[in-house]
Amino acid sequence: MARTLLFLTGILFLGNSLAAGPLIRLGRGFAAEEQLWLMSARPDLAPNQGKRYELKQILFQANPERFQAYLAGELDAGTAPGLAIIFGSAQGMDFKLVASICLEAAGKQYFTTQYMVKDDGPIKSVKDLKGGTIGVVGIKTATDLWARAGLLNAGLVPDQDTKVVPMAFPVIGDAVRTGKVSAGVFVEPFYSAEMAKGGLRKLFTATEAVGYDHELLDLFFSEKFLKANPDAVRAFLADYVAVTRYYLANTAQAKADLHKAGFVRTPLEIYLRNSDWKRTPDARVDVGSLEKLAVFMREKLQWLEKPVNVREMVDQSYLPTR
Amino acid sequence: MAAINRLLPFGFVAALLVAWEIAARSGRWSKLLFPSLSSVLNEVVAFFTSSALLMEAWVTLERALGGFALAAVVGILLGVVMGRSKFVAGLLDPLFSGTYAVPKLALFPIFIFVFGIGSLSKVALVFLECLYPIVIMTYAGARDVNRALLWSAQNMGASRAAILRRVVIPATAPFIFAGFRVAVPVAMIVVVITEMVSSADGLGYRVIYAMASLRTDRMLAVVVVIAALGYLLDKAVVLARDRLIYWEKLDTYYV
Numbered sequence: 001m002a003r004t005l006l007f008l009t010g011i012l013f014l015g016n017s018l019a020a021g022p023l024i025r026l027g028r029g030f031a032a033e034e035q036l037w038l039m040s041a042r043p044d045l046a047p048n049q050g051k052r053y054e055l056k057q058i059l060f061q062a063n064p065e066r067f068q069a070y071l072a073g074e075l076d077a078g079t080a081p082g083l084a085i086i087f088g089s090a091q092g093m094d095f096k097l098v099a100s101i102c103l104e105a106a107g108k109q110y111f112t113t114q115y116m117v118k119d120d121g122p123i124k125s126v127k128d129l130k131g132g133t134i135g136v137v138g139i140k141t142a143t144d145l146w147a148r149a150g151l152l153n154a155g156l157v158p159d160q161d162t163k164v165v166p167m168a169f170p171v172i173g174d175a176v177r178t179g180k181v182s183a184g185v186f187v188e189p190f191y192s193a194e195m196a197k198g199g200l201r202k203l204f205t206a207t208e209a210v211g212y213d214h215e216l217l218d219l220f221f222s223e224k225f226l227k228a229n230p231d232a233v234r235a236f237l238a239d240y241v242a243v244t245r246y247y248l249a250n251t252a253q254a255k256a257d258l259h260k261a262g263f264v265r266t267p268l269e270i271y272l273r274n275s276d277w278k279r280t281p282d283a284r285v286d287v288g289s290l291e292k293l294a295v296f297m298r299e300k301l302q303w304l305e306k307p308v309n310v311r312e313m314v315d316q317s318y319l320p321t322r
Numbered sequence: 323m324a325a326i327n328r329l330l331p332f333g334f335v336a337a338l339l340v341a342w343e344i345a346a347r348s349g350r351w352s353k354l355l356f357p358s359l360s361s362v363l364n365e366v367v368a369f370f371t372s373s374a375l376l377m378e379a380w381v382t383l384e385r386a387l388g389g390f391a392l393a394a395v396v397g398i399l400l401g402v403v404m405g406r407s408k409f410v411a412g413l414l415d416p417l418f419s420g421t422y423a424v425p426k427l428a429l430f431p432i433f434i435f436v437f438g439i440g441s442l443s444k445v446a447l448v449f450l451e452c453l454y455p456i457v458i459m460t461y462a463g464a465r466d467v468n469r470a471l472l473w474s475a476q477n478m479g480a481s482r483a484a485i486l487r488r489v490v491i492p493a494t495a496p497f498i499f500a501g502f503r504v505a506v507p508v509a510m511i512v513v514v515i516t517e518m519v520s521s522a523d524g525l526g527y528r529v530i531y532a533m534a535s536l537r538t539d540r541m542l543a544v545v546v547v548i549a550a551l552g553y554l555l556d557k558a559v560v561l562a563r564d565r566l567i568y569w570e571k572l573d574t575y576y577v
Contacts, residue, residue, distance in 0.1 A: 063534075064534060064536070068355060071352045087535060133522075135439075139530050140535060166519075167520050171434070175439075180438055
């Protein structure tokens with residue numbers, strides 16, 4: 001009798017674990033990843049979740065920490081800016097970029113990262129930043145890259161003509177207003193909050209600095225996990241694309257759900273008003289833009305010691321067919 | 323036996339380093355996370371052969387020593403006055419003991435707004451962090467001056483200034499140097515952290531730069547340089563102490 005019970009319990013547990021699918025431990029960030037967060041905030045929108053895969057999202061404040069956790073074997077997947085994935089690839093990290101999250105794109109309907117100066121200050125053009133300082137959020141981050149691109153476009157040499165200094169997003173507005181830095185970088189929701197306060201004006205945007213629309217945030221998976229669990233990744237990405245489409249079609253409702261679930265701390269009325277980055281409904285990666293970024297990082301910024309084969313680091317075969 | 327005892331600490335360190343190298347080369351951990359000592363050593367050599375990187379070390383040293391020197395001047399002054407004046411001690415002691423445990427690094431954003439994002443905010447924070455150990459140790463020393471020496475000086479007609487110069491300061495000097503030995507590594511730690519938070523130069527900036535490039539070996543090389551600088555600064559303080567207060571050379575007996 002006891003043996004039969006044990007056997008039945010074993011079958012039950014085995015059945016459950018097989019039905020649930022493998023657990024995806026995904027390292028996430030704190031901005032611009034709405035459709036991914038929505039998969040946890042609204043699991044009803046992701047029908048494969050809990051059946052063909054389990055999802056655990058873990059918050060990280062910065063890319064290096066996320067990559068360290070990944071290298072330590074604590075993550076199977078994660079989000080990261082395209083340029084961080086290029087850095088990782090250059091250092092031989094074994095991951096594949098599988099889907100796009102959002103892009104920096106020109107156009108009134110999209111938000112693109114802004115570099116702003118004091119409205120009544122002496123900086124009228126980027127050239128006036130000579131001898132000044134630009135506040136960015138981190139060294140070798142996307143905000144650093146755009147700042148340097150903007151300076152180079154104006155014929156200035158970053159670090160030599162203009163200092164690029166890291167500082168936290170919340171303090172950049174006051175730093176610009178009080179003249180502690182000549183210009184600073186602004187993303188949502190800080191951009192809207194600072195614009196509401198007034199006294200700041202746009203100097204250039206990320207897309208203007210680089211000169212083309214390009215990948216901002218992407219989704220990566222470890223090669224080991226992809227090989228071991230291809231069906232789970234396909235199911236996850238099918239849900240991801242479905243949730244992205246839902247988000248694009250029902251942005252206000254999705255934002256309200258994310259706010260309610262605690263993924264976003266900005267007051268809801270401000271969050272709903274904020275313009276959003278470009279998100280493609282099929283989550284396809286703009287590989288060409290990453291290739292251009294990699295060349296820029298190597299040739300103009302000397303951030304890469306050797307060329308990176310971007311096409312090799314991208315694998316979109318797990319995405320649903322168009 | 324004496325030779326073995328002298329070599330023992332080095333042997334222990336050598337064993338640790340060998341264990342590190344074996345573990346790093348085992349392939350069990352990613353070299354991006356756990357680089358071999360040989361690759362770190364290569365980066366250390368590259369550091370010392372690059373004038374630009376040596377300049378970064380100089381920037382950090384300038385900031386650390388600037389803040390430390392200011393703290394030394396103000397700290398000795400305050401500590402001695404507190405030790406010799408009940409009124410001043412009653413005024414300042416609660417302030418120092420009440421705020422000693424406050425992590426001054428949390429005030430760094432305010433320092434940036436007051437002093438800017440350049441060197442001044444970093445020097446100011448180093449000054450504040452170093453001030454506490456120097457004041458507290460000097461205060462303890464100045465209070466602890468042997469009364470017999472003070473009475474003798476008074477009986478011999480020494481003025482207050484002469485007593486301060488010839489009795490109080492020399493008697494307090496060992497405590498002042500003990501405060502310096504606590505403050506010097508604090509200065510290095512604080513300056514590196516402030517450079518990691520907001521800077522376009524210095525060793526802290528180099529740590530963040532290497533981390534952002536996923537170059538753990540390079541980051542550890544900078545950490546080695548920071549440790550070496552801290553060690554050299556401490557040795558400089560000990561050397562100065564042994565030269566200046568030669569009568570206080572300690573004989574330690576282990577039982």
